[in-house]
Amino acid sequence: MDLQIEELSYTYPAGIEALRGVSLTIQSGARVAIVGQNGAGKTTLVRHLNGLLKPTAGRVIVGGWDTRQYTTAQFAARVGYVFQNPDDQLFLSNVNAEIQFGPKKLGWDPDRVARHVQSALQQVELEQFAARHPYDLSQGQRKRVALAAVLAMDTPIVILDEPTTGQDLPGVELIGKIVSELSRRGKTVITITHDMDFCAEHFERVVVMGQGQVLLDGPAPQVFSETETLAKTYVDPPQLVRLANQLKFSLLPMTVEEFVRIRYKLESSI
Amino acid sequence: MIELDKVSYTYPAAAGPALQDISLSIPEGQFCALIGVNGAGKSTLAYTIAGFVPHFYHGTLIGKVTVANLDTQTTPLHELVTRAGLIFQNPFNQISGTKYTVREEIAFGLENLGIARTKMLARIDAAMSIVGINDLAERSPLALSGGQMQRVAIASVLAMQPPVLVLDEPTSQLDPIGSREVFSAVRALSQTGGMTVVMIEHKLEWVAAFAERVIALSAGRLIADGSPEQVLTDESLKGLGIGQTRYTQAARMAEELGYWRRKDAFPVTLEQAIEAFQS
Numbered sequence: 335m336d337l338q339i340e341e342l343s344y345t346y347p348a349g350i351e352a353l354r355g356v357s358l359t360i361q362s363g364a365r366v367a368i369v370g371q372n373g374a375g376k377t378t379l380v381r382h383l384n385g386l387l388k389p390t391a392g393r394v395i396v397g398g399w400d401t402r403q404y405t406t407a408q409f410a411a412r413v414g415y416v417f418q419n420p421d422d423q424l425f426l427s428n429v430n431a432e433i434q435f436g437p438k439k440l441g442w443d444p445d446r447v448a449r450h451v452q453s454a455l456q457q458v459e460l461e462q463f464a465a466r467h468p469y470d471l472s473q474g475q476r477k478r479v480a481l482a483a484v485l486a487m488d489t490p491i492v493i494l495d496e497p498t499t500g501q502d503l504p505g506v507e508l509i510g511k512i513v514s515e516l517s518r519r520g521k522t523v524i525t526i527t528h529d530m531d532f533c534a535e536h537f538e539r540v541v542v543m544g545q546g547q548v549l550l551d552g553p554a555p556q557v558f559s560e561t562e563t564l565a566k567t568y569v570d571p572p573q574l575v576r577l578a579n580q581l582k583f584s585l586l587p588m589t590v591e592e593f594v595r596i597r598y599k600l601e602s603s604i
Numbered sequence: 605m606i607e608l609d610k611v612s613y614t615y616p617a618a619a620g621p622a623l624q625d626i627s628l629s630i631p632e633g634q635f636c637a638l639i640g641v642n643g644a645g646k647s648t649l650a651y652t653i654a655g656f657v658p659h660f661y662h663g664t665l666i667g668k669v670t671v672a673n674l675d676t677q678t679t680p681l682h683e684l685v686t687r688a689g690l691i692f693q694n695p696f697n698q699i700s701g702t703k704y705t706v707r708e709e710i711a712f713g714l715e716n717l718g719i720a721r722t723k724m725l726a727r728i729d730a731a732m733s734i735v736g737i738n739d740l741a742e743r744s745p746l747a748l749s750g751g752q753m754q755r756v757a758i759a760s761v762l763a764m765q766p767p768v769l770v771l772d773e774p775t776s777q778l779d780p781i782g783s784r785e786v787f788s789a790v791r792a793l794s795q796t797g798g799m800t801v802v803m804i805e806h807k808l809e810w811v812a813a814f815a816e817r818v819i820a821l822s823a824g825r826l827i828a829d830g831s832p833e834q835v836l837t838d839e840s841l842k843g844l845g846i847g848q849t850r851y852t853q854a855a856r857m858a859e860e861l862g863y864w865r866r867k868d869a870f871p872v873t874l875e876q877a878i879e880a881f882q883s
Contacts, residue, residue: 371779372782472642473642474642499776501806502640502642503806503845504641504845505641505642568779568781573851573874577854580874590850593850594858597863597881598861598863
């Protein structure tokens with residue numbers, strides 16, 4: 335399911351101009367990271383992708399649907415949106431009910447609901463917590479419940495707003511694994527993140543935003559080579575990119591393996 | 605400055621202990637990072653040093669905790685807060701929300717301590733200049749960026765002039781600019797102010813670059829304690845969820861492939877990595 339954002343502008347009712355003419359096309363199955371400092375318009379942008387916000391000018395087309403002509407509820411089967419703060423998303427009294435809520439609303443039969451809930455719980459490694467109250471879990475675990483609630487709806491497009499904040503190492507690795515799995519199943523994954531190492535390792539395309547506009551857009555190695563523009567918008571390139579720049583590499587590595595391959599001039603993958 | 609002697613702690617009604625048999629000695633002026641997976645006991649240890657365990661959380665504390673020569677179990681919390689200041693993860697949970705200006709917000713704790721007005725104003729100015737927020741003095745604490753608000757929270761604790769500062773993931777809600785502001789301010793406090801700092805932090809590149817000492821916890825126990833170069837290159841800790849910077853990971857992969865010729869420790873910071881990979 336392709337996404338087209340055409341000359342999108344958005345001004346909040348209080349008068350703040352959050353987006354100023356953003357155009358992006360995201361092909362079905364792509365992994366795209368949107369980065370930039372706080373206030374750049376990242377969250378405002380992704381909230382247009384499921385119709386939570388409607389354009390002030392321009393338009394957003396999701397799989398042929400113009401977001402102005404459909405409700406957010408209608409987009410629920412197409413676009414899953416995992417909030418940055420799980421407490422903005424979770425509202426039921428146990429984990430199972432929380433994850434069932436979306437699939438049930440989609441009108442699925444009970445078998446299909448149960449299957450998807452089980453699979454989502456498994457993916458976020460919270461099977462043993464199904465009967466617990468979300469507020470008895472840690473913030474990091476609640477974040478995984480919010481993620482499972484979206485995974486269970488099996489939408490072709492998944493949006494992850496700051497998925498790694500507050501996660502420890504196993505948590506970040508788990509989210510990386512889920513992104514790869516979604517991608518393998520042909521889903522489009524869009525993330526907003528400040529974690530550039532996570533971004534480089536899991537997202538092939540990077541969009542840098544600043545002051546409501548797209549400053550850079552392209553394959554991750556190309557975007558991370560634009561040192562000056564990145565510095566202006568206070569994006570620190572990933573650790574290995576900074577190291578490679580200092581070592582005057584001609585190619586920029588996105589992973590530890592790529593770094594080692596370039597540094598020691600190894601031909602094939604390790 | 606901070607001494608823990610065989611400390612174990614169990615929260616009220618908890619099935620098992622949150623901290624088990626922890627002994628630690630942190631000298632004055634040291635900047636320590638506390639790392640470990642979620643649930644390892646990092647926050648509990650921070651609350652224990654700040655005296656919130658057991659005074660606020662109750663439960664059962666075994667062993668002895670001494671902070672600035674005070675036994676935290678027998679000293680009341682209102683006295684302990686002048687020895688160890690605690691900064692929460694989210695500055696929103698720390699600021700009172702009842703004050704109209706940053707200056708009034710920072711005054712709040714001092715008013716509760718009964719500090720005289722002239723002394724109070726001087727202390728507020730000093731605290732604001734340490735974290736670089738003098739220009740925000742007349743602004744509303746609620747209309748600031750996350751990094752600014754976190755620095756207001758730190759200043760409100762600093763104004764009480766505690767010799768020990770305990771920070772529970774102070775940058776987790778902040779963007780890179782805000783994180784850098786907070787890390788730099790805290791480093792200055794430790795380096796030039798002689799303040800003893802204990803900071804919980806997941807961002808290992810910052811830990812490697814800023815902390816003098818790294819303490820790692822797992823399942824309530826202390827599993828490693830040493831320099832960033834020692835703890836953050838210890839492969840045996842990986843199974844316990846203690847990560848490594850990409851610099852260390854790259855060096856280890858190079859070694860596994862037989863390309864690593866150096867005899868010294870693996871690099872943990874960018875500077876060390878530049879030097880190590882150049883040769």
